Amino acid sequence: MALTENDLRRLARLARIRVEDNEVGTLLTQLSGILGLIDQLQAVDTRGIEPLSHALDLEQRLRPDEVTEVDRREQFQAVAPQVEAGLYLVPKVIE
Amino acid sequence: MNLVTTSLKQLAEALRKRQVSSRELAQAYLERIVRLDPTLGAFITTDHERTLRQADAADSRIASGTAGPLTGIPVAHKDIFCTQGWLTTCGSKMLSNFVSPYDAHVIEQFKAAGALILGKTNMDEFAMGSSNETSFYGTVKNPWDLTRVPGGSSGGSAAAVAARLAPAATATDTGGSIRQPAALCGISGIKPTYGLVSRYGMIAYASSLDQGGVVAPSAEDLGIVLNTMVGFDARDSTSIQRPPEDYTALLEQPLRGLRIGLPKEFFSGGVSADVERAIEAALQEYERLGATRVDISLPNTALSVPVYYVLAPAEASSNLSRFDGVRFGWRAPRYDDLADMYELSRAQGFGPEVKRRILTGTYVLSRGYYDAYYLQAQRVRRLIVNDFKSAFAQCDVIMGPSTPTVAFGFGEKTGDPVQMYLSDIFTISVNLAGLPGLSIPAGFGQGGLPVGLQLIGDYFSEARLLNLAHRYQQATDWHSRVPALASA
Structure with a gap:
């Protein structure tokens, strides 16, 4: 399936990745190639086959609801782009 | 030393x-x-x-x-x-x-x-x-x-x-x-x-x-x-x-x-002659060590690449959403508002291949496409797992080339992502099935470049796979060959 520029713009918005005008042509060609590859799946007869999300049949483990983590806020915030008073700073979103 | x-x-x-x-x-x-x-x-x-x-x-x-x-x-x-x-x-x-x-x-x-x-x-x-x-x-x-x-x-x-x-x-x-x-x-x-x-x-x-x-x-x-x-x-x-x-x-x-299972799909076309020769010689060595060959089939091998390029990008688009320029990682130096900060940080922080996969993953998970791509890929994934289950009823280990060719040159496949993706044709299905896989040196092909023999075992057969590899390495010395650069 060929992708249109509108499709690409929509995907880029959903993925929160800015796509510049000069990138559109190459991206459309490459993504259309990838979609061509995965479109091969449409021809496979999978009636009656259950989707498989995981190769091994695993059960989700349960654990007691206990505090297991120590407070390491300072170390974790040391790698953040912008923090103040223990808070992560982002541009204002509410006036 | x-x-x-x-x-x-x-x-x-x-x-x-x-x-x-x-x-x-x-x-x-x-x-x-x-x-x-x-x-x-x-x-x-x-x-x-x-x-x-x-x-x-x-x-x-x-x-x-x-x-x-x-x-x-x-x-x-x-x-x-x-x-x-x-x-x-x-x-x-x-x-x-x-x-x-x-x-x-x-x-x-x-x-x-x-x-x-x-x-x-x-x-x-x-x-x-x-x-x-x-x-x-x-x-x-x-x-x-x-x-x-x-x-x-x-x-x-x-x-x-x-x-x-x-x-x-x-x-x-x-x-x-x-x-x-x-x-x-x-x-x-x-x-x-x-x-x-x-x-x-x-x-x-x-x-x-x-x-x-x-x-x-x-x-x-x-x-x-x-x-x-x-x-x-x-x-x-x-x-x-x-x-x-x-x-x-x-x-x-x-x-x-x-009993070594040889999937016909790993040997029919697509494999270069030098790789095929080295693999054949390795199989003969295994026969000398007491093994026999069994012809098997993994009929959905060719579909493993498209299945992978639905599921892996889908999971990646979700996993990599954590990189938003807020808690860690790159943040764009200039931006207008929060959306702008996200979009620019991710556009600047990720390279082209990562962006392609995130966009592909976003596509296959988006409304109207989820069933056709994501669920269909998960169904074919089950077919691939079933192929391996049938195969291991007939053999103890599956062998074949790890890659279709020896190492390629820089820039040879960067222009066309799909060509690059196809170089993993023999390895991807093993991940889809969650099985253990091993690659060992098995001689040299064109240009004196190494060839890898792939061994695929049933679940939790790592010790046995290492045994098969070790016995081969006792009988051959490919694994102890080193490039000239290493001895310089």
Whole structure:
């Protein structure tokens, strides 16, 4: 399936990745190639086959609801782009 | 001590007998890295002082008689494993300033064993690539031919071991990222059964496929390292709880009666003549060792690539949404509002291949396409798993080439992502099924470049796979051949 520029713009918005005008042509060609590859799946007869999300049949483990983590806020915030008073700073979103 | 010809097992013995100290060993490897790595680009980060401090601690531990098999052994780590106090980039500009505040479970295991961190190895960005060309930190050269790729995504780990800049290195494999570079660099590499190695602190790409493993010259060395790496970890929800196993326990077992399954899809077309010749010779060697051939079929092999390129990008688009320029990683220097900050930080922090996969994943998960792509891919994934189940009813191990060709040149496949994706045709299905896979050196093809033989086993058959590889390596010497550069 060929992708249109509108499709690409929509995907880029959903993925929160800015796509510049000069990138559109190459991206459309490459993504259309990838979609061509995965479109091969449409021809496979999978009636009656259950989707498989995981190769091994695993059960989700349960654990007691206990505090297991120590407070390491300072170390974790040391790698953040912008923090103040223990808070992560982002541009204002509410006036 | 000649680091080019001494195996990890021999290094461990020499340490135990006090013929060499861990500090001397660390210094010797660091000296090799300083001398040879500017040519190869296998490492992103080394930190001599830190490594030597660990070596001194290991030497004290050896002196006190509390050493384990890996105490004092330097091990290089793929830069996907979070390592406390070390820059951990995952090959991306996005994490170019990320000094990890914690250790991955794998790193914890090596530290507890007293192994040294020799450095962090180069890789395709976020493990997305088959040539190491997507790394933000430059390409890695194949030690056998500097104009060729080392494979990927664990290209730095494979090249480092091939050039004997490290006795072993950790790696990860989502669609072939351990076995393919091991094959192209002429070394051994194992991807264990999904769930054996904890994914905690291993930066996520496609969580239902990602699995940590190791590369080293020989199968015997792989087993020794695997003994330290494997282990249950409650912080990984898919970590497998089973009694500890000694992966070196079966190494010497004879091969008489072994049934080798040869999938016709791994041998029909698509494989270059030089690779086919080397694989045929390896199979004849196995016959001499007592094995027989069984013709089998994995009919959905060709579909494994499209299934992978639906599921892996889908999981990646979700996993990589955490990189938003807020809590860690790259933030754009200039932006107008929050949406602008997200979009610009991600556009600047991610390279082209990562963006392609995120966009592909976003597409297949978006409304109206989810059933047609994502669920359909999951259904075909079950068909692929069923193929392996039928195959293992007829044989003990599956063998074939690890890759369709020997190492290709830089730039040869970067223009067309789909061509690059198809170079993983023989490895991807193993991840989809969660099976263990191994690649070992099996001679040389065109241009004197290494060929890898792939061994695929049933779930939890790692010890047996290493046994099959070890017996072959006792009968041949491909695994001890080194590129000229390593002896320079």
